[in-house]
Amino acid sequence: MNLLHELKEIVGEENVLHDPVDLSVYECDAETLDLSLPDYVVLPASTKEVSRVLKLAHEHKIPVSPRGAGTGLSGGATPVHGGISLVLTRMTKILQIDPYEQTATVQTGCTNASVSEASKAHNLHFAPDPSSGIASTIGGNIAENAGGPHCLKYGMTTNHVLGATVVMSDGSIAKFNNWYQSPDVDLLGLLVGSEGTMAIVTEAILKLTPNSQSIQTLLAYFPTVSHCGKAVSAIVSTGVIPSAMELVDQITLNAVEDYLHMGLDRSAAALLIVELDGMEERIAIERKMVEEQIRRHKATSLEWATNAYERMKIWKARKSAFGALGRVTPHGYVLDGVVPRSRLAEAIELIDKIGEKWNLQIANVAHAGDGNLHPCLLYNRDNKEQVERVIKAGQEILHVCVQVGGTLSGEHGIGVEKIHDMPFVFSQDDLEIMLKVRDVFDPAGIMNPGKVIPTPKRCGETGDRPLLRHQVLSGC
Ligand SMILES: Cc1cc2nc3c(=O)[nH]c(=O)nc-3n(C[C@H](O)[C@H](O)[C@H](O)COP(=O)(O)OP(=O)(O)OC[C@H]3O[C@@H](n4cnc5c(N)ncnc54)[C@H](O)[C@@H]3O)c2cc1C
Known part of the structure; x- marks a missing residue:
């Protein structure tokens, strides 16, 4: 039996795509500078089916790139060496919500929001x-160790995963556990953030967090990004840990205002959202401390949301930021370098200079409390010369982040996007050790090859920079 027939036999005929038009939907994630078609798209419905697909891929030595919703911003799910794009979006079951243990057991194709939705009745999220x-x-x-605005106080995904059912590259099924101080090696710690290069996660036990008694959200405007950045550092240095501190610059806030018409101050250089949560008495004290720092750093205005609707509107503005930038140019290249919080303002000034040097418009949004920057380079992919400038400016921005004491990624991962920048941060010995660990999980080298660490021994990569980006530039 040939491979196509065998795949169809495992997951059903309608769940294997191989027509070129269907495949083109899976040629990239939300990072659209690197494109590469899979040979097959396979949509399994259970751990057993994933296991059988992996056994087959292992037998035929075919690369497998796991894929969720394809919203990744570093090309993690892009099948750079072809093979199988293994899409888990049929596996959406919330298997159990346990309000006593405060856990959710889920199939990993379910959305992030659906977990909070399912636990809402128990006052958990x-x-x-x-x-x-x-x-x-x-x-x-899990694969990207994703963050978000509220990870400033609550920690990243890795702090909220207690167990996982995984399928290894040879098709075997294993369970990794980090519950109740489990005495085994912390394999779960290795797995979270491994970007699909070690195993396919099919089910997970997630830690749920009780909803806060009270939440207060502030919107402040600043005359310069520098004043805003310094206010962020000053707030944290008082000892207050807001649940979120988000910066939105002028280009972005204007794009959001064009989209939402919610009365944002278009003249401000930066907008800062600060959210406090917890017991009411404590928040009352923290509110004063935050306000003092914001005023000291010359905010032009400061306003607290007075009800849940106003609060929701503020977050709608923040969460619409990247989508709204689509009104400015058809494409945007979002980076996510991290810098020490105290150097946020300096880093944004340096990024502005890079924008001027390469004659590019760069919008900035940041999980400011974490020093996690999201400069968005605005461009049009039809303009090849501009795309080249975007790629070069993007790399310079990442290097600036490293030079001011930060690193390449805070939450979007390395994927294919930053793979050739890894030696800028890690020594050859560091990379070799990481590869050895990866080899233990995937000795056959079929799990998402061409991601995170240059793997010349496996895939014949040359180590030269744009492996796939040339395809965009040459219009392939
Ligand atoms: C508008 C927008 C806003 C965003 N905001 C944020 C943000 O605030 N914080 C943040 O961290 N990220 C953000 N992202 C990036 C992205 O949403 C996250 O990285 C997210 O975790 C990717 O999930 P996905 O299901 O889309 O994964 P995909 O893009 O499909 O895949 C991402 C990586 O995970 C691997 N993978 C997927 N499923 C599995 C699995 N079951 N087992 C093993 N490996 C797997 C893939 O191989 C790939 O390497 C944003 C993206 C967009 C487009």
Whole structure:
């Protein structure tokens, strides 16, 4: 039997795509500079089916790129060496909500938002809240160790995963556990953030967080990004840990205002959202401390949401930021370098200079409390010369982040996008050790090859920069 027939036999005829038009939907994720078609798209419905697909791929030595919703911003799900794009979006079951243990057991193709929705009746939620939460899957969140505005206080995805059922590259099924101080090696710690290079996560036990008694959200405007950045550092240095601190610059806030018409101050250089949560008495004290720092850093206005509707509107503005930028140019390249919080303002000034140097408009949104920047380089993919400038400017921005004491990624991962920048941060020895660990999980080298770490021994990569980006530039 040939491979196509065998795949169809496992998941059903309608769940294997191989027509070129169907395949083109899976040629990239939300990072659209790197494109590569899979040979097959396979949509399994259970751990057993995933296991059988992996056994087959292992036997035929075919690369497998796991995929959730494809909202990744580093090309993680892009099948750079072809093979199978293994899409888990049929596996959406919330298997159990346990209000006593405060856990959710889910199939990993369910969306991030659906977990909080399912636990709402118990006054619980899943704390990691990527802005893509209504679409991105728990599997994608685990693989990227996703963050979000509220991870400043509550921690990233890795702090909220207690167990996982995984399928290894040879098709075997294993359970990793981090519950109740489990005495085994912390394999779960290795798995979260491994970007689909170690195993396919099919089910997960997630930690749920009780909803806060009280939440207060503030919107402040600043005359410069620098004043805003310094206010963020000053707030944290008082000892207050807001649940979120988000910065939105002028280009972005104007795009959002064009979209939502909610009365944002278009003249402000930066907007800061600060959210406090917890017991009412404590918030009352923290409110004063936050206000003092914001005023000291010359905010032009400061307003607290007075009800849940106003609060929801503020978050709608923040969460619409990237979508709204689509009104400015048809394409945007979103980076996610991290810098020490104290150097946020300096880093944004340096990024502005890179924009001027390459004659590019760069919008900035940041999980400011974490020092996690999201510069968005605005461009039109039909303009090849502009695309080249975008790629070069993007790399310079990441290097600036590293030079001011930060690193390449805060939450979007390395994927294919930053793979050739890894030696800028890690030594050859560091990379070799990481590869050895990866080899233990996937000795055959079929799990998402061409991602995270250059793998010349496996895929014949040359180590030269744009492996796939040339295809965009040459219009392939
Ligand atoms: C508008 C927008 C806003 C965003 N905001 C945020 C944000 O606030 N915070 C943030 O962290 N990210 C954000 N992202 C990036 C993205 O949403 C996250 O990285 C998310 O976790 C990806 O989930 P996904 O289901 O789309 O995964 P995909 O893009 O499909 O895949 C991402 C990676 O996970 C691997 N993978 C997927 N499923 C599995 C699985 N079951 N087992 C093993 N590996 C798997 C893939 O191989 C790939 O390497 C945003 C993206 C967009 C477009």
